[in-house]
Amino acid sequence: MELQGLIYLFVGISFALYIGIAIWSKAGSTKDFYVAGGGVPPIANGMATAADWMSAASFISLAGIIAFKGSDGGAYLMGWTGGYVLLAMLLAPYLRKFGKFTVPDFVGDRYYSDLARTVAVIAVIFISFTYVAGQMRGVGIVFSRFLQVDVNTGVMIGMGIVFIYSVLGGMKGITYTQVAQYCVMIFAFTVPAIFLSLQVTDTFLPQLGIFAQTAFAFDDGVKMIPEGTYLMHALDQAVNDLGFNNYTDPGNIFNMFMLTVVLMAGTAGLPHVIVRFFTVPKVKDARVSAGWALVFIAIMYTSISSVAAFSRVNLINNVQNVEYAKFVSGSQLRADGTVNSGAWFKTWENGGLLAWNDRNGDGKIQYAAGAAFDGAKGKPKFDGEKRGEHGQRLTTNAKGQAEQAQLTKNNGIANEIYVDRDIMVLANPEIAHLPNWVIALMAAGGLAAALSTAAGLLLVISSSISHDLFGQVIYKDKKTGQTTLSEKNELALARAAAVVAIGVAGYLGINPPGFVAQVVAFAFGLAAASFFPVIILGIFDKRMNKEGAIAGMAIGLSFTFIYIAYFVFWGGNKADYLFGIAPTGIGTIGMIIHFAVAFVVSRATPPPPKEIQDMVENIRVPMGAGKASAH
Amino acid sequence: MDAIKAQEYWKENISTILKLLAVWFIVSLGCGVLFINQLNMIEISGVKLGFWFAQQGSIYIFVILIFVYVSMMKKIDEKYNVDE
Numbered sequence: 001m002e003l004q005g006l007i008y009l010f011v012g013i014s015f016a017l018y019i020g021i022a023i024w025s026k027a028g029s030t031k032d033f034y035v036a037g038g039g040v041p042p043i044a045n046g047m048a049t050a051a052d053w054m055s056a057a058s059f060i061s062l063a064g065i066i067a068f069k070g071s072d073g074g075a076y077l078m079g080w081t082g083g084y085v086l087l088a089m090l091l092a093p094y095l096r097k098f099g100k101f102t103v104p105d106f107v108g109d110r111y112y113s114d115l116a117r118t119v120a121v122i123a124v125i126f127i128s129f130t131y132v133a134g135q136m137r138g139v140g141i142v143f144s145r146f147l148q149v150d151v152n153t154g155v156m157i158g159m160g161i162v163f164i165y166s167v168l169g170g171m172k173g174i175t176y177t178q179v180a181q182y183c184v185m186i187f188a189f190t191v192p193a194i195f196l197s198l199q200v201t202d203t204f205l206p207q208l209g210i211f212a213q214t215a216f217a218f219d220d221g222v223k224m225i226p227e228g229t230y231l232m233h234a235l236d237q238a239v240n241d242l243g244f245n246n247y248t249d250p251g252n253i254f255n256m257f258m259l260t261v262v263l264m265a266g267t268a269g270l271p272h273v274i275v276r277f278f279t280v281p282k283v284k285d286a287r288v289s290a291g292w293a294l295v296f297i298a299i300m301y302t303s304i305s306s307v308a309a310f311s312r313v314n315l316i317n318n319v320q321n322v323e324y325a326k327f328v329s330g331s332q333l334r335a336d337g338t339v340n341s342g343a344w345f346k347t348w349e350n351g352g353l354l355a356w357n358d359r360n361g362d363g364k365i366q367y368a369a370g371a372a373f374d375g376a377k378g379k380p381k382f383d384g385e386k387r388g389e390h391g392q393r394l395t396t397n398a399k400g401q402a403e404q405a406q407l408t409k410n411n412g413i414a415n416e417i418y419v420d421r422d423i424m425v426l427a428n429p430e431i432a433h434l435p436n437w438v439i440a441l442m443a444a445g446g447l448a449a450a451l452s453t454a455a456g457l458l459l460v461i462s463s464s465i466s467h468d469l470f471g472q473v474i475y476k477d478k479k480t481g482q483t484t485l486s487e488k489n490e491l492a493l494a495r496a497a498a499v500v501a502i503g504v505a506g507y508l509g510i511n512p513p514g515f516v517a518q519v520v521a522f523a524f525g526l527a528a529a530s531f532f533p534v535i536i537l538g539i540f541d542k543r544m545n546k547e548g549a550i551a552g553m554a555i556g557l558s559f560t561f562i563y564i565a566y567f568v569f570w571g572g573n574k575a576d577y578l579f580g581i582a583p584t585g586i587g588t589i590g591m592i593i594h595f596a597v598a599f600v601v602s603r604a605t606p607p608p609p610k611e612i613q614d615m616v617e618n619i620r621v622p623m624g625a626g627k628a629s630a631h
Numbered sequence: 632m633d634a635i636k637a638q639e640y641w642k643e644n645i646s647t648i649l650k651l652l653a654v655w656f657i658v659s660l661g662c663g664v665l666f667i668n669q670l671n672m673i674e675i676s677g678v679k680l681g682f683w684f685a686q687q688g689s690i691y692i693f694v695i696l697i698f699v700y701v702s703m704m705k706k707i708d709e710k711y712n713v714d715e
Contacts, residue, residue, distance in 0.1 A: 066686075071667070071682055071685065071686075073686070074663055074664075074682070074685025074686045075664075075685075077685065077689075077690065078659045078660075078663050078664075078685060078689050078690070081689075081690045081693050082655065082659050082689065082693055084693065084697065085651075085652070085655045085693050085696055085697060086652075088697045088700060088701075089648045089651060089697075090648070093704075207687065210677075210678055210683075210686075210687075211675065211676035211677065211678055212676070213677075230676060230677025230678075231677060232677040232678050232679070232682075233677045248671070248678075248679050248682045249671070250664075250667050250668065250671075250681075250685075253664060253665065253667065253668075256664050257660060257664045257665065260660060260663075260664055261660070284704075284705070284708070284714075287697075287701045288698075288701050290697055291694070291697035291698050291700075291701055294693060294694050294697055295694055298690050298691070298693075298694050301690055302687050302690050302691065304686075305686035305687055540645075617637060620637070620640075620641050620644070621637060621640065621641075621713050622708055622713055622714065623713040623714070
């Protein structure tokens with residue numbers, strides 16, 4: 001079957017499956033809508049949590065980031081999994097015992113303050129929208145590349161699907177859809193990983209592939225790396241020859257430490273992850289469900305380092321010194337006489353995520369360290385649809401020469417290609433010439449990853465608006481402290497909020513802010529500097545009061561916000577970094593400041609009321625958790 | 632449950648968590664980041680040990696840690712009879 005037909009088939013079947021599940025699991029009450037009735041079995045919840053957690057960033061971008069960063073990329077692998085250990089031990093069981101619907105619920109009740117609740121609502125909405133924007137970019141990339149529809153149409157279709165199952169089914173619909181999405185995405189990631197592992201190292205399990213030896217000899221452009229070299233040695237040798245730092249050597253250890261901590265604490269503090277543990281029946285289930293979630297995440301995450309290494313080797317092996325015109329037209333032959341087809345190169349180049357600049361005018365592609373394009377931060381600025389003599393897309397970048405120092409380091413090879421990191425995983429099967437159905441599977445997998453996360457985030461946004469803002473702050477009866485909003489109206493409001501949130505997310509998808517990657521640093525930094533400490537203190541420090549919590553959140557949040565905003569968006573100079581800490585890792589300092597400020601302020605102000613202290617005693621003991629309840 | 636027993640339960644809970652988090656810290660931020668260069672001097676089948684901890688090894692240990700935690704807490708819950 002033709003590739004395009006297969007892609008439509010796979011994506012169509014998976015979409016039909018999601019909608020079918022949504023209709024089957026329609027939500028009838030606010031409890032169904034917010035926490036799936038509190039009755040999801042731990043393994044299913046673990047699987048849904050894994051799908052919710054593994055976003056377009058994990059599926060589409062992570063292996064690509066690691067392929068280019070090498071050793072330092074480990075911060076993402078450890079950070080995005082290590083956070084689950086913190087969740088399981090420090091947050092999930094107690095929050096389940098607390099037994100409400102949302103994170104602002106906990107903050108508002110534990111700190112007996114609507115101000116704290118409102119700050120939490122704002123942080124939830126900001127963090128979640130930041131994240132949704134990233135998912136929408138993923139949906140756009142997959143649609144434009146694989147379904148060859150316009151990005152805007154792609155986003156609309158994606159939004160339509162999410163609309164159907166999140167507005168209709170709420171958490172209940174989302175949870176069971178995510179179980180299906182997990183299966184689609186893990187299959188789509190693992191199958192190509194196994195193919196690649198067999199192809200590059202003759203090893204079946206990708207996890208073991210990094211320990212294996214190369215199954216072929218390849219020319220890195222400087223010298224031949226013989227067959228049977230250990231994969232990591234081959235990679236180090238190749239990148240070294242081309243002027244990059246060793247793949248397996250760490251760069252700045254201090255910043256790697258800061259980034260790992262922020263990603264761990266941020267993971268444990270992200271509202272859409274925390275809320276998953278409200279959906280299980282018992283405290284015990286919350287603990288074990290965090291374990292299952294990590295098992296399902298680990299199945300993908302433990303193979304990412306190998307996929308990254310394979311794809312870097314494959315990239316060098318397939319593009320180094322090939323003639324552009326022959327390569328993209330499919331008439332380039334390898335030494336053994338097989339065809340090395342660069343059709344993928346042309347497609348991604350047409351999409352603007354790949355570009356070639358024939359610096360030395362030999363008509364061949366060269367790959368090495370350094371920028372391929374001059375000016376514009378090394379990124380290509382395409383000159384409309386104009387084509388050069390070999391058929392390549394032309395750019396308006398200044399015509400310069402590669403720097404002499406870089407050339408010497410690169411063994412005389414000037415880099416001629418620009419590769420967007422986000423394309424590595426999606427392009428992998430094509431670069432490796434895997435069968436068409438594997439490529440079609442990638443499309444369905446990428447969409448499952450983006451849509452499952454987007455749905456989880458949209459639900460968190462809508463519940464903080466309908467439940468926390470309207471239910472608990474605006475419609476609160478001042479005398480009784482109870483909400484005057486009926487359950488039926490709250491459910492209608494939740495659905496309306498979901499519709500609005502989907503609209504905003506769709507807008508962000510069609511008009512993506514040009515800085516999605518940097519914005520993710522915001523989400524993790526802010527979660528680490530706000531929710532993580534405020535919840536930990538609420539559980540483990542009985543003496544913590546509202547003054548301490550509000551001061552901690554306000555100072556921790558604003559410090560992190562201003563630092564990131566200053567250096568990322570307002571053009572702050574690298575030389576001015578506090579202790580040399582990059583903005584991506586600053587949430588760690590924000591978190592420490594939060595803990596310190598909260599401690600000092602709480603000890604200088606009166607202790608929390610007796611009933612709050614009793615409540616803290618209560619959530620520390622699993623007995624009598626009951627089901628998640630509204631009030 | 633009386634207050635004294637609740638205190639003891641909580642203490643035991645905390646000490647369990649602290650022990651497990653110590654392991655968590657050592658394998659990830661210790662082996663994978665702070666001492667990565669020292670561990671990288673050891674190499675297995677071409678893979679440097681510190682690199683492996685950062686990119687694969689710590690994840691396996693995280694999974695084991697959570698399930699160890701679940702089973703230790705189960706015992707403590709039963710001991711203090713606070714199981715649901």
